[in-house]
Amino acid sequence: MLVKIDTYFDGEYWCAKGITEDIFTQGETYDALLKNIREAVSLHFEDIINRGKTLEILVMSEMEVGRSVA
DSSP, rough: OOEEEEEOOOOOSSSESSSSSSSSEEEHHHHHHHHHHHHHHHTTTHHHHHTTTOOEEEEEEEEOOOOOOO
């Protein structure tokens, strides 16, 4: 099963929201967010995981690209 997660920075915290699932978590750093995503998805799908199924998480992130100063 593939779980799609959208990530963004809200100005204070990194946030993650499930695209097709009702999942939300946040972290002070992007690394903390990734750890929290894994935990949130595991808890949300605990029954499925306990039956021996595995999940894949696709994390999508938005980035800004601006003009380069040389």
